[in-house]
Amino acid sequence: MNILYAILVVVKYTIYLLVPWVLSVLIYRVVFHPLRKYPGPFLVKLTDAYAGMYAMRRRPHLNVYRNFQKYGDNLRFYTYLLHRRKRKVVGQVISDRSLRAFSPIMSEQINIFLQQLLQSSQRHEAVNLTPLCRNLSIDIVGYLSFGHALNTQTESTNRFFYESMAQALYMNNLTFHWPALSIASPLLKWLGRKKVEGFRQFIHDMIVSRMAEPKDAHPDFYSVVAGDVAADDDADSIRASELWGEAIFFVAAGGTTVATAACGVFFHLSRHPATYARLASEIRGAFASGRDIVGGPTLLASCRYLRAVIDESLRLASPSLGTLWRTLDDSAKAPMVVDGHVIPRGTEVGMHVYSVLHNPDYYPEPFAFRPERWLGPEEDGGAPDSPEKREVRTRMRRAQVYFGLGDRGCLGKTMAYLETSLIIAWALWYFDFEKAPGEAGMLGAGREGSKEPWGGPDQFQLRDIFIGDHDGPNLVFKPRGEHWRELMEKA
Numbered sequence: 001m002n003i004l005y006a007i008l009v010v011v012k013y014t015i016y017l018l019v020p021w022v023l024s025v026l027i028y029r030v031v032f033h034p035l036r037k038y039p040g041p042f043l044v045k046l047t048d049a050y051a052g053m054y055a056m057r058r059r060p061h062l063n064v065y066r067n068f069q070k071y072g073d074n075l076r077f078y079t080y081l082l083h084r085r086k087r088k089v090v091g092q093v094i095s096d097r098s099l100r101a102f103s104p105i106m107s108e109q110i111n112i113f114l115q116q117l118l119q120s121s122q123r124h125e126a127v128n129l130t131p132l133c134r135n136l137s138i139d140i141v142g143y144l145s146f147g148h149a150l151n152t153q154t155e156s157t158n159r160f161f162y163e164s165m166a167q168a169l170y171m172n173n174l175t176f177h178w179p180a181l182s183i184a185s186p187l188l189k190w191l192g193r194k195k196v197e198g199f200r201q202f203i204h205d206m207i208v209s210r211m212a213e214p215k216d217a218h219p220d221f222y223s224v225v226a227g228d229v230a231a232d233d234d235a236d237s238i239r240a241s242e243l244w245g246e247a248i249f250f251v252a253a254g255g256t257t258v259a260t261a262a263c264g265v266f267f268h269l270s271r272h273p274a275t276y277a278r279l280a281s282e283i284r285g286a287f288a289s290g291r292d293i294v295g296g297p298t299l300l301a302s303c304r305y306l307r308a309v310i311d312e313s314l315r316l317a318s319p320s321l322g323t324l325w326r327t328l329d330d331s332a333k334a335p336m337v338v339d340g341h342v343i344p345r346g347t348e349v350g351m352h353v354y355s356v357l358h359n360p361d362y363y364p365e366p367f368a369f370r371p372e373r374w375l376g377p378e379e380d381g382g383a384p385d386s387p388e389k390r391e392v393r394t395r396m397r398r399a400q401v402y403f404g405l406g407d408r409g410c411l412g413k414t415m416a417y418l419e420t421s422l423i424i425a426w427a428l429w430y431f432d433f434e435k436a437p438g439e440a441g442m443l444g445a446g447r448e449g450s451k452e453p454w455g456g457p458d459q460f461q462l463r464d465i466f467i468g469d470h471d472g473p474n475l476v477f478k479p480r481g482e483h484w485r486e487l488m489e490k491a
């Protein structure tokens with residue numbers, strides 16, 4: 001009885017202390033917070049659990065978009081910032097010169113992907129492009145980062161890689177949107193421990209096997225950073241080294257983004273026959289054989305419609321969906337001013353990629369797939385131009401944020417365009433394709449009758465786990481004439 005009484009007293013006084021404390025925090029957040037003048041859902045002012053709930057459901061991009069529609073151009077949100085990466089070092093790995101040295105490896109890997117399409121076509125089976133493109137881009141980034149043959153395209157051993165990485169990113173994204181959840185970090189880590197540890201072990205093995213080779217053995221990330229970041233080859237030292245963080249970031253940044261880009265293009269082409277026909281005729285008219293399709297002026301500069309299709313697909317289904325955060329450098333003397341707003345020191349300001357890319361002020365009919373919007377009059381059959389049209393194009397280009405902008409923008413942009421262009425151009429050279437019949441063909445698409453503009457059957461569905469996660473499309477490939485025989489020679 002005495003113990004029960006003691007517990008009740010403790011609970012009572014805890015409540016007496018907690019209630020005023022919680023109330024004062026809430027009053028501060030609503031009434032006195034330096035960001036109080038910025039609109040947003042009332043719950044956001046009270047707690048970051050609001051953003052966390054959407055992150056949990058992998059839908060923060062859609063929620064933020066909806067809030068921009070409701071509250072205007074500036075929103076208040078709780079989150080915190082990622083740290084800056086060694087841009088200069090990483091930049092050297094994917095400079096144009098390094099890419100030239102690397103492009104035979106890229107072509108070899110895409111060739112394996114094409115062989116798989118060929119096999120599916122010979123079996124008259126539909127293929128799910130998500131695992132195929134994911135394995136391809138992960139294999140390419142494996143070579144690019146540590147000269148390492150991951151062989152996820154041909155063997156199942158390393159295929160856990162994506163699942164593990166996605167689990168780690170999902171967890172990070174969750175605590176990023178809902179920092180208070182860090183209290184539960186040990187539990188979350190424990191729940192996801194197998195996948196996350198698998199991912200860590202994998203990166204560790206990749207680094208160790210590369211460190212065993214001479215620095216210049218491959219034209220890869222390691223050959224550039226090896227002298228810059230030192231680590232012994234024991235697990236703790238590697239995990240504590242800068243190489244570790246850089247490697248994880250690099251593999252995550254390059255490992256799945258291109259897969260999303262390519263899947264988006266496949267999805268949209270399979271839903272838009274006129275676009276498909278125009279692009280097929282551009283590619284098939286520009287080259288004499290599949291062997292002639294290589295990176296360089298013809299593919300990237302002459303195939304303007306291909307670029308427009310990739311751009312429009314990246315706009316609708318951007319591999320990066322969330323907010324790119326910035327904060328004022330500690331050493332900066334002048335305050336940060338954004339769009340006329342003076343930003344309190346220590347506050348992070350972000351640009352929400354999905355919302356910008358679907359803003360009707362920049363992209364009229366933002367959910368419509370219209371590659372032509374990216375073409376100038378000279379590329380669009382000499383269509384009449386006007387100052388208004390030029391103004392629309394300029395605004396569109398300035399809002400083209402899927403690679404980020406400015407001095408933190410994507411360093412892999414050239415590589416991403418090259419890789420996606422080669423995948424699509426070769427697929428259209430060797431094959432014809434269409435969406436799989438029946439329900440299977442709906443994989444990755446929204447639903448008929450959806451009330452949301454992003455929910456319809458012509459919209460590629462992305463889940464926001466920091467990167468865009470997806471499944472599908474399921475497509476049926478048919479070899480085009482006798483061109484496929486060239487693939488047999490390449491095999």
Ligand code: HEM
Nearest residue numbers: 085087253254257261320403404405408409410411412416
């Ligand atoms: C379509 C594919 C891709 C998209 C949409 C994309 C998008 C992005 C975005 C939005 C950022 C952040 C920019 C910012 O914070 O302002 C970024 C950064 C970065 N990306 Fe990409 N990316 C793609 C492919 C790649 C590839 C293939 C690589 C390399 C293999 C790569 C390497 C990087 C690196 C190293 C950074 C960090 C730059 C820095 O912090 O200074 N990306 N990317």
